[in-house]
Every structure is written in structure tokens, then in C-alpha cells.
Amino acid sequence: MMQRRYRSILDLKINESAKALAFSDAELACKLTSMGVLPGAVVELVRLSPFGHAYYIKVDGIRFALRQEEASSILLEI
Amino acid sequence: MMDVDARILKIALIGNPNSGKSTVFNQLTGLRQKTGNFPGITVDLKEGSMRFSDGREAMLIDFPGTYSLYPTSSDEKLVSTVLANPADKFFPDAIVYVADVTNLEKHLLLLTQLLDLGMPIMMALNMSDTAASMGIKINASKIAEALDIPVVLVSGRRGDNISKLKQDIEKLAKNTDFKPRRPVYKMSALEKQVTEAVCLNLNVENPYRALQLAHHHKWFPFLHPNEKAVLATIVQTKDFQSLRAQVDETLDRFDRFTPIVQDTIQKPPTFPNTPTDRIDAVLTHKFAGPLIFFAVMMLVFQAIFDWSVYPMDWIESGFSGLSEMLQNNLPAHWTTELLTDGIIAGLSGIMIFVPQIALLFLLITILEEVGYMARVVFLFDKTMRRFGMNGRSVVALIGGSACAVPAIMSSRTIGNWNERLITVMVTPFISCSARIPVYLVLIGLAVPKVKVFGFLGAQSLVFAAMYALGVVAALLSGWAMKRWLHTRERSFLAIELPVYRMPFWKNVWLTVWEKVSAFAIGAGKVILLVSIALWALARFGPGDAIATARAEASIKADSMQLGPVGTEDFIKQSELEASWAGQMGKTIEPAIRPLGYDWKIGIALLTSFAAREVFTGTLAVLYNMGSAEGDINDRSENEAKTTLREKMKRETFLDTGQPVYSLATALSLLVFFALAMQCMSTLAVVRRETGGWKWPAFQFVFMTGLAYLYAWLVYVAFSSPLPPS
Numbered sequence: 001m002m003q004r005r006y007r008s009i010l011d012l013k014i015n016e017s018a019k020a021l022a023f024s025d026a027e028l029a030c031k032l033t034s035m036g037v038l039p040g041a042v043v044e045l046v047r048l049s050p051f052g053h054a055y056y057i058k059v060d061g062i063r064f065a066l067r068q069e070e071a072s073s074i075l076l077e078i
Numbered sequence: 079m080m081d082v083d084a085r086i087l088k089i090a091l092i093g094n095p096n097s098g099k100s101t102v103f104n105q106l107t108g109l110r111q112k113t114g115n116f117p118g119i120t121v122d123l124k125e126g127s128m129r130f131s132d133g134r135e136a137m138l139i140d141f142p143g144t145y146s147l148y149p150t151s152s153d154e155k156l157v158s159t160v161l162a163n164p165a166d167k168f169f170p171d172a173i174v175y176v177a178d179v180t181n182l183e184k185h186l187l188l189l190t191q192l193l194d195l196g197m198p199i200m201m202a203l204n205m206s207d208t209a210a211s212m213g214i215k216i217n218a219s220k221i222a223e224a225l226d227i228p229v230v231l232v233s234g235r236r237g238d239n240i241s242k243l244k245q246d247i248e249k250l251a252k253n254t255d256f257k258p259r260r261p262v263y264k265m266s267a268l269e270k271q272v273t274e275a276v277c278l279n280l281n282v283e284n285p286y287r288a289l290q291l292a293h294h295h296k297w298f299p300f301l302h303p304n305e306k307a308v309l310a311t312i313v314q315t316k317d318f319q320s321l322r323a324q325v326d327e328t329l330d331r332f333d334r335f336t337p338i339v340q341d342t343i344q345k346p347p348t349f350p351n352t353p354t355d356r357i358d359a360v361l362t363h364k365f366a367g368p369l370i371f372f373a374v375m376m377l378v379f380q381a382i383f384d385w386s387v388y389p390m391d392w393i394e395s396g397f398s399g400l401s402e403m404l405q406n407n408l409p410a411h412w413t414t415e416l417l418t419d420g421i422i423a424g425l426s427g428i429m430i431f432v433p434q435i436a437l438l439f440l441l442i443t444i445l446e447e448v449g450y451m452a453r454v455v456f457l458f459d460k461t462m463r464r465f466g467m468n469g470r471s472v473v474a475l476i477g478g479s480a481c482a483v484p485a486i487m488s489s490r491t492i493g494n495w496n497e498r499l500i501t502v503m504v505t506p507f508i509s510c511s512a513r514i515p516v517y518l519v520l521i522g523l524a525v526p527k528v529k530v531f532g533f534l535g536a537q538s539l540v541f542a543a544m545y546a547l548g549v550v551a552a553l554l555s556g557w558a559m560k561r562w563l564h565t566r567e568r569s570f571l572a573i574e575l576p577v578y579r580m581p582f583w584k585n586v587w588l589t590v591w592e593k594v595s596a597f598a599i600g601a602g603k604v605i606l607l608v609s610i611a612l613w614a615l616a617r618f619g620p621g622d623a624i625a626t627a628r629a630e631a632s633i634k635a636d637s638m639q640l641g642p643v644g645t646e647d648f649i650k651q652s653e654l655e656a657s658w659a660g661q662m663g664k665t666i667e668p669a670i671r672p673l674g675y676d677w678k679i680g681i682a683l684l685t686s687f688a689a690r691e692v693f694t695g696t697l698a699v700l701y702n703m704g705s706a707e708g709d710i711n712d713r714s715e716n717e718a719k720t721t722l723r724e725k726m727k728r729e730t731f732l733d734t735g736q737p738v739y740s741l742a743t744a745l746s747l748l749v750f751f752a753l754a755m756q757c758m759s760t761l762a763v764v765r766r767e768t769g770g771w772k773w774p775a776f777q778f779v780f781m782t783g784l785a786y787l788y789a790w791l792v793y794v795a796f797s798s799p800l801p802p803s
Contacts, residue, residue, distance in 0.1 A: 026322055026325060027321055027568055029325045030325050030328070031150055031570060031572055032572060033325055033328040033329060035574060036184035038332055039329070046358075047362060047363075047364075048364070049362075049364075049456055049460060050368050051460045052460070054460060054571060056358070056362060060183075062181060063358075063575035063576075063577075064572065064573065065452070065456035065571060066571060067571040070570065070571060
């Protein structure tokens with residue numbers, strides 16, 4: 001249905017950024033919004049952890065580390 | 079009615095992680111602080127005292143850093159719990175909110191939640207120095223006006239405006255006619271219905287506090303079961319979706335305060351490649367990152383072993399000098415023995431660890447202060463999850479190499495209960511500094527001083543192997559526990575990677591001071607008591623057993639023609655055998671004989687269950703009790719140690735005449751000490767963190783059983799088959 005209207009951090013290339021639109025998971029949304037990762041913010045993928053699975057991102061200039069599952073819950077503008 | 083002024087005012091320091099809250103706390107209180115150990119609360123809060131201009135003291139409470147009143151870890155849950163319960167003994171009279179002014183747009187969420195709780199509050203805008211250097215312009219009075227609270231621009235690191243902050247805190251705390259202001263957040267129609275019902279049924283005045291009760295009724299520990307039932311019914315009948323409401327509220331709050339920040343703070347355009355980005359390109363690099371981490375760890379351990387030798391030697395020789403002086407100047411009486419062999423020996427056993435613990439915490443605190451630990455969490459999250467833990471567990475495991483007690487407490491930042499539990503359970507496997515002296519004595523005894531491959535000392539290799547054994551045991555146990563404990567609870571990584579900063583040395587010193595004094599006083603009490611008890615058990619025996627043993631031994635010694643020193647030794651040995659300690663050792667000998675231990679090791683093992691480091695002290699007491707005093711005291715420290723080793727080497731089993739300290743026995747003991755749970759302080763802290771005796775009991779049985787099994791295997795593997803008799 002609406003599947004292709006979003007992508008996630010997993011789809012970003014290193015150093016690519018995109019605008020966050022929404023979250024796909026309520027619990028993660030609660031955690032991430034309280035840390036300041038908000039819809040409308042620009043999310044940049046900086047690098048992956050040594051074994052993949054963890055994502056180093058920048059949101060409005062602030063750095064975060066997220067797990068794959070957490071990173072995939074942020075829905076980004078295509 | 080009690081005079082309000084006579085009461086001690088409680089002031090809470092609250093803020094997000096990385097807001098520099100601890101720096102402000104340390105500036106306000108200095109050394110007048112302690113980590114409270116509060117029964118009934120599973121989290122330690124730091125409290126400090128602050129003196130007002132009229133001489134009155136106020137208590138400043140440093141709460142753990144948190145982003146929101148909607149928590150995901152037990153650290154964060156504490157803040158919500160205390161603030162939702164006016165009957166809590168830490169419920170503050172006023173709040174000082176600390177925010178990082180360089181990131182204010184992210185730091186106001188929690189402030190607006192606190193505002194809605196209707197408590198007296200003010201804000202310290204921290205890091206004014208960094209803001210100035212970044213060219214950020216701040217209109218503090220406009221922020222104060224917009225939020226309708228007192229605001230002070232401070233620099234915790236440079237101490238700027240701290241005295242102004244103190245004055246404002248005093249004014250805030252003493253203001254008796256405080257009127258709650260209009261709430262920041264406008265509740266939805268559903269939230270209004272829910273809070274009205276809660277206010278009515280539970281007699282709550284503040285609507286936002288009522289909303290908190292509705293959100294958190296399942297886990298708030300202070301709620302009565304009846305209250306929980308009432309709240310559950312309200313939430314159910316109104317179909318109140320907690321998570322959904324939390325997100326909506328958070329977004330609404332951001333919408334309300336973001337314009338205020340944009341209005342009052344001017345930031346120059348940011349440059350893409352800051353120093354933090356350049357450092358992280360290396361430190362969090364796919365390949366270089368882990369390599370650098372292991373290099374850093376090697377450096378840390380190198381520092382601990384090489385550098386702390388000198389102060390340890392000074393402390394040791396200082397205490398033995400004191401002991402010698404007392405022996406020479408006090409009358410020969412059992413009270414003198416109690417002083418020198420019991421109390422001073424015990425004190426020296428505690429103080430000897432202080433350099434290592436201080437150095438280890440110094441280095442770990444520096445790594446934490448500069449912001450490196452958050453990167454370690456990022457690097458190893460996936461690896462640790464394989465073993466049932468979390469990236470944050472690495473911090474606890476590293477701390478475990480100093481002392482498991484504070485390391486276990488640092489696991490509170492882990493939100494998932496199972497991951498936290500596994501971290502708590504396996505951290506004591508990591509070789510702590512208390513095991514070092516045991517390793518040193520046993521390795522010196524069993525492993526020859528030869529070089530492997532021409533440059534690596536065999537002794538250092540075995541030493542490193544003991545550490546590796548601890549790490550492997552911790553990881554494999556974690557892996558096994560993960561299989562066993564199934565959970566559906568969510569686990570989070572989501573962590574902020576702070577900007578790299580130079581360590582703020584006042585924070586570093588205060589942390590090291592706090593950890594060291596906690597060890598010296600907390601663990602020290604136990605060690606001292608054990609040494610005194612041990613001395614008494616070895617000095618006295620049932621009835622006149624000792625006198626009888628002495629009489630018999632002196633007759634035997636005459637017939638054996640041992641000479642004066644030998645006779646004295648033999649008599650003391652026999653007395654020791656007859657003492658209470660000797661009896662106890664003999665009783666447990668059958669149980670430990672399969673591992674290759676005799677009754678003397680048995681006594682040492684029993685005493686080391688109070689604290690590992692007691693082991694070498696016990697052996698020293700047991701083997702030294704026989705020697706003529708001048709024999710040891712005339713020699714240098716190293717020679718005295720050699721004497722202990724020589725004596726241990728000469729020991730034989732009473733029945734078979736085989737030497738006690740064969741390679742097999744020494745290796746078996748090493749393995750036992752690496753794996754066994756022998757620390758009362760650790761068990762006590764595990765009980766506190768897990769809320770009962772179940773987990774510490776399991777940990778004790780599991781670790782000690784594992785230690786027994788592997789020690790036995792090692793003994794069997796290394797002992798040569800007995801010659802036919």
C-alpha cells in the first residue's frame with residue numbers, strides 16, 4: 001500500500017542525509033523523540049559499527065548510535 | 079507545627095545526560111558530598127550540602143541524567159518515581175534544572191515536564207564558555223521571561239557565575255509564596271478525562287502528576303495495590319494508550335519551546351568537519367576502532383601493574399615498619415599481637431590496594447569524561463548482545479577489573495532487565511584488583527622465571543592468561559544465561575555520542591576520591607574484621623588444646639634435634655594445628671583435598687570468602703606465625719616475601735609427605751581464584767541491585783561450583799600419577 005513512500009537509515013549511503021518524517025514503532029518513537037530525534041529533523045548516516053548492526057548518525061548536528069532495529073524505525077523522506 | 083525554617087531544604091539537580099550536571103554539582107558542593115546508600119531504594123543518589131548566606135545548610139541531590147519523565151532505564155525511572163510521589167524522602171523542595179546552552183533546543187523537554195509538575199524551579203544554562211567560543215549568542219533574560227522562571231548562565235568548568243547560581247538557589251528555596259504557573263502542555267480531551275478521574279479518585283492535586291500516575295501505574299513502586307487497581311481501571315475504561323500519548327505529548331512540547339529557543343539563541347552556521355568528527359573517523363573506524371580500544375586497554379593495565387608497584391611498596395614497607403616499631407617497643411603480650419598481627423596486618427591489606435584502585439578509576443574516569451566510553455558502547459554493542467549483554471555492559475566489565483562493586487552499580491544505565499541481570503551476574507568473573515596479589519604469590523611459586531620465545535616472561539604469560547580466563551568465563555556464562563532467560567522486553571542501544579572534551583579534573587578527582595574511599599571504608603571494614611577474627615582463631619584454641627600441643631611439641635622437637643629456630647617453628651606449627659582455625663581447616667580438608675589443597679590452604683580459602691585479598695594475608699599469618707620475628711624483620715621486604723614463598727614450597731601433606739605446592743596445586747588454586755565468588759561486598763551489592771537473595775545465591779553457587787570443577791580438572795590434568803607405594 002504505502003510501502004514505498006518511505007525509506008529508512010538502512011537505505012542511506014554513508015554521508016547521505018534525509019529528512020525524518022515519522023516512526024514505525026511507538027516505543028522507539030517515544031525513546032527517540034525524547035532524545036531529540038524528531039520528525040522534520042535532518043538525519044545523516046555517518047558510519048557503521050565494525051560488525052555492521054550499529055549506526056552512527058547525526059541529527060541536527062548531534063551524534064547518536066542506534067541499533068539496526070532502532071535505525072530502521074525512523075521513516076525518512078525519499 | 080514545626081518551624082519551616084528549621085527543616086533542611088532539599089534541592090534536586092536534574093538535567094539531561096551530557097548537560098554537565100555533575101560538574102555543576104561538584105562546583106556547588108566540592109568535597110561536601112557522599113553517595114548515599116539508602117535502604118529501600120535500589121539506586122544511589124549523590125547528595126551534597128550547600129551553605130546559604132545565613133549559615134543554614136541545604137541538601138543538594140544529584141539525580142541521574144535523564145531525557146524525559148518517560149523512562150527506559152532504572153536510572154531514569156528513579157527521577158520519575160521520586161517526582162511523582164510527594165511522600166518520597168527525596169521529594170525536593172525546589173529543582174535546579176541544568177541544561178547545555180549549546181544544545182538548548184534538545185534540553186528543554188524535561189524542563190517543561192518539570193514545570194508542569196508545579197514545583198519551584200530554576201534553570202542553570204551551563205557551558206557558557208563553550209557557547210562563547212562557538213560564537214553562540216544567548217539572551218538569558220528573554221529565556222527567563224518566556225519560561226517565567228529564574229535563569230542563570232553559568233560555566234561549570236570555569237566556575238563562572240556559580241556564586242550567582244548559589245544566590246538564586248537560595249532565593250528560590252526560601253520563597254514561601256510560590257504560585258504554580260500555567261502548564262506548558264495542553265492536554266488532549268482524553269488526557270483531561272483521565273487526569274480528572276485520577277485526581278478525583280486518588281486525591282491528587284496536580285493534573286500532570288495525575289497523568290504520570292496513569293502512564294506509569296504498572297511499575298511505580300510507591301503505589302498501593304488498591305491504587306494500582308483504580309488506575310488500571312481508569313486507563314482501561316477510557317482506552318488510554320500510554321505510548322501513543324507519550325509521543326504526542328513530547329512532540330507537542332517540542333513545538334512549544336522550539337520557537338523560544340529560536341527567539342533567544344543565535345547560532346553561527348555550523349562547520350561540517352569539527353574536531354569530534356575527525357577524532358571519531360579514527361576512533362570509531364571499522365578496523366582501527368576496535369584495535370585502538372584493545373591498545374587503550376593494554377595501556378591501562380600496563381599502567382596499573384607497572385606504575386602502582388611503587389606506591390604499593392611504600393605502603394607495604396610503611397606498615398611493616400610500623401608493626402616492627404610497635405613490636406620492639408610494646409610489651410610481649412597478646413594485645414600487642416592483636417595490634418600488629420591482627421589490626422595492622424588487616425589495615426595494610428586494605429591500603430595496599432588503594433594505588434591500583436585509584437589508578438584504574440582515574441583512567442576509567444578520564445575515558446568516561448572525554449566521551450570515549452560512549453564510543454566503546456557503539457563499537458561493541460553487537461558483540462556483547464551475542465553474549466546476552468548490551469554495549470553498555472562493556473563499561474561495567476572494564477570497571478570490574480578494578481572492583482566489581484562500583485562496576486555492578488554502573489550497569490544501571492542498561493534498560494533491558496535481562497541484559498542488566500546478565501551483566502551483574504558475570505562482572506565478578508573479571509579479575510579484579512583483589513585477585514592480583516593472590517595471582518602474584520601463586521605464580522611466583524609455581525611458574526619458573528623463564529622466557530618464552532626469548533622475550534616473553536612465562537610468569538607474565540600465565541598472569542595474562544588469568545585475565546583472559548576471567549573474560550572468557552564472563553562471556554560464556556553470559557551466552558549460557560541468554561539461552562536460559564527468555565525475554566520479550568525491548569532492549570535499546572540509542573545513545574548520544576557526546577562531543578569530545580578535555581576531562582574536567584575536579585570531576586575526575588572527586589570520582590576517584592569517592593570510589594577509593596568507598597572501597598577503603600566499605601570493603602575495608604570487612605577485611606579488617608576478618609583479619610582480627612582470623613588472628614584470634616589462629617591464636618586461641620578449644621580448652622587448653624594449645625598449651626597441650628605446645629608441651630607435646632617441645633618434647634618432640636627435643637628428640638628431633640631441630641635447633642633453636644627449627645624448634646620454635648615446629649612448636650608454633652603444632653599450636654596452629656591445635657587452634658580453632660586449625661580445627662576448621664582440618665574439618666574441610668576432605669572436601670578440598672581432590673583439588674590438591676591441605677588444611678592451611680583450607681583456612682585461607684575460608685577466610686578469603688569474605689574478601690579475596692585476605693588469602694595472601696592468611697597464608698602470611700599461617701606460615702609466618704612460626705618464624706622468629708627478627709628473622710623476617712631484619713631482611714628487606716623482597717627477601718621477606720621470598721621467605722613466605724620458601725616456606726610454602728617446603729610444606730608437605732601430613733599423611734603422604736608429598737609437597738603441598740606442586741605445579742598442579744598452584745595452577746588449581748589460580749583457577750579457583752579466577753572463577754570463584756569470594757566477595758561478600760559483591761554479593762551484598764548484587765542483592766541490592768536485583769532486589770533479593772535469589773540472584774546472589776545463584777551467582778555464589780554457580781561461580782564457586784564452576785571454580786571447584788575447573789580447579790579439580792586442572793589438578794587432575796597436571797598432577798603426575800602417584801608412584802606405587
